[in-house]
Amino acid sequence: MKSTLLAATLGCALAIGSVFTGHARAAETIKVGVLHSLSGTMAISETTLKDTMLMLITEQNKKGGLLGKQLEAVVIDPASDWPLFAEKARELIEKEKVAAVFGCWTSVSRKSVLPVFEELNSLLFYPVQYEGEESSKNVFYTGAAPNQQAIPAVDYLMNDMNVKRWVLAGTDYVYPRTTNKILEAYLKSKGVADADIMINYTPFGHSDWQSIVSDIKKFGSEGKKTAVVSTINGDANVPFYKELGNQGITADTIPVVAFSVGEEELSGIDTKPLVGHLAAWNYFMSVDNEVNDAFIENWQSFIKSEKRVTNDPMEAHYIGFSMWVKAVEKAGSTDSTAVQEAIIGVTVPNLSGGYSAMMPNHHITKPVLIGEIQEDGQFEVVWQTSGMVAGDAWSDFLEGSKDLISDWRSPLSCGNFNVKTGECSGSK
């Protein structure tokens, strides 16, 4: 306990030290908050998103800024410390007076800042795939909801690869638990028997996968085609895939489809044992089109390295930022309420070669892509949805959430409207 307290204090000190106010400009600027951890455990994923935001803002300024003013990034480091996220969000909104905040990665950090954004009526763009079951007036979810990632992936395995037995393996926290609950309900609705579903949870950073992989192997050797649906998070993936390789499980015997493994994660892994395993995302760096080529080129020259990769949450920030810019231009102001009204229905190009639109439930439309891992750490798209899939805030497969809808347009203006009772419970 003492050690966590100390960590928090030190983290605080570090974070305060790193408040970055950019160039002091005489002219008035529009401030954009960037709330991503640059130290602590989540720095591994979030640092890249901070750089992405800086790049997008720099580019917008080159194009002449927004509403005739230059944009100014305010970067704050919440140091992977969930309560600190709320504190820093308050600082960004009250002290720095930012027009909008782009940030957070884990669901815990989002839940931590949510009340702050609602209380102070500011805007948060959240770029990571998440478990759904949430819709806030002040948050725009540019990552995938479960129906934009997990369910299409399971459909692909079921229909194209004839998978009959399912291992749902995840890290023990809210995103895997909720996603697996949805998937389990979905699989059962498709007639999969209880005996053909194996669910397994492991702690964060789990590194000893021997018995679990051996169990998966046994589960998969009973004659029916088996696949693993993995919501294993972060660092635990490397030892997991290594153990799979060592125990002789290859992608053609038991394929693993992951929702948290992207190009960035693969760049830190020896990819040989992973070739052929799958990932479901809404964007892959290997997608071949001009917008994406330009984006990759910009990114690599901005970060000054040809080795750096792009990934799905980066695309989500790209979409979110373009949407915000467009909405501000449409509203003619950066006022939160005006932007909230203006942004619904805004359509911008995404990097997968289509257009994404902001839905009334504050989720966006995206294509779903399934890719196979290649030896060079890139994904080869093997399947994709024919059109855009709209994000569903409330899953249709969970008791208690299937009757809920979210629509932030007036007159409904409600995040969790129950169509059966006709009541809006909770936040308005």
Added chain:
Amino acid sequence: MQHQPRKHRILPLLTLLIMLLPLSSMAADDSTLFTEGISILIKGNFKEKQLAIQQIAASGDSRARGLLQALLEGKLYRIKKDDTLVFAEITDSRAHIRSALGGENLGEIKKRKLKKITINNGLRTSLKSSLARIDLSSPDPAVRLQAVNLLIIGLSPKDSGLLTNLLETETDDSVREELLTAMNIAALRGDDHGAAVTALKQLHGNLSPAVRNEISSLLNKENLDESLQKEALLVQRSIQSKVSFFGLVEKLFFGLSLGSVLVLAAIGLAITFGVIGVINMAHGELIMLGAYTTYVIQQLMPNSIGLALFLSIPAAFLVSGLTGIIIERSVIRFLYGRPLETLLATFGISLILQQTVRSIFSPLNRSVATPAWMSGSIQINPILSLTTNRITILIFSLLVFAGLYLLLRRSSLGLQVRAVSQNRAMARAMGVQAARVDALTFGLGSGIAGIAGVALAQLTNVGPNLGQAYIIDSFMVVVFGGVGNLWGTLIGGLTLGVANKFIEPWAGAVLAKIIILVFIILFIQKRPQGLFPQKGRAAE
């Protein structure tokens, strides 16, 4: 001379091959099959490619095998301009290409001018089985074995004749055994009761998963003959008891291997914490430094990964050891006898080290390659296989333990270390330079942590957070085993590993960790000194 028996094998093999091929494809001319397949392969989508692969395999063309193999390995490309199929060896942005059909060398080309012929998992499976069918006549017994394995899946009673033919000419024992199993399975699928019962008798104790599935599907059949059912149940029981025995062996191995990792991580701490009584919260980061040293050395010599790994061991020892000595000389020596302040100071150092690594190597994980001899597993029987990296690390940790033990027991440094840890004042009176010994002991413990980092780099991520994952486990092992006792650390680590693996199957990974932690807390209440309490003055 060796070729003689093999020639006889070709005839039955060919019959088998023909049986396995789709009838329609046999009608067409072989050479057109091949060229047609090639053109589909270049242009088609995944479903069309599937057919193309079957066609190419069926064509019997001598180039088919090489082509399919290259496709499986991802070395088959087409030149974007004119759709020529080539084999390519890619190095950075250049590619060395060779014509896939003619075999002639085409020189070098820019990588971007090539497009890979992509495959997916479905194609990978059918490529492997196509290759396996060609490989039934392979001179390598291991390849033949795999080919027979693949055959079992689609076996029907009609095939028993073919299997008998194959069996007559087969010389390798393990392939013969697999063929016999295949024949028995074929008999089980047939209608002949007598044959089925004899087959069952022969399958007693057979561990192949195919046999297990076959028997359980046999038992699920409706209106099964009673004598057959009795026999099948008997066989199932005999297999089941063997399976649970080997399951136990496997669990024990998993436990020992987890334990060996714990021992490796904790043994350095056993010295710094156990011998000189410093609560070193930066111990995990010293492990991390060792892992990063492995990464750096591998970057320096990317072509000899195995050698780099061996060089990493002394290098990591030096890097972490020197860092340890610097920490001891600059911070810890001012804080001896004040455990709380040492704890806070070393915790601060651990954060500094983490952030330093983040600044130098970026917060992203670094990838450390595993040498070929450390990946894969040793197959003991169809249900028990031991992974080689785990075996290597188990042996390695025992070696480190033995080395350290000898050092402390047999060398003069060891004698001095023990003297200082037992009675500092007396040791100084006898002329031991206590301060120097403190620094060296701390360096030794830190160096061992570095060596642990080399091993962990093979198992998990090399990233700034590596150390945090092991610090708590390390303290747990040392406290459980008994502070200041190396044997305690060894026995404690292995016990915790095995206990964890036996609890995990019925409690889950999360609960297993909690149960172990609760157990240790209760154990410490009962025996505050741990498993092996230290004797002598230091104990008081």
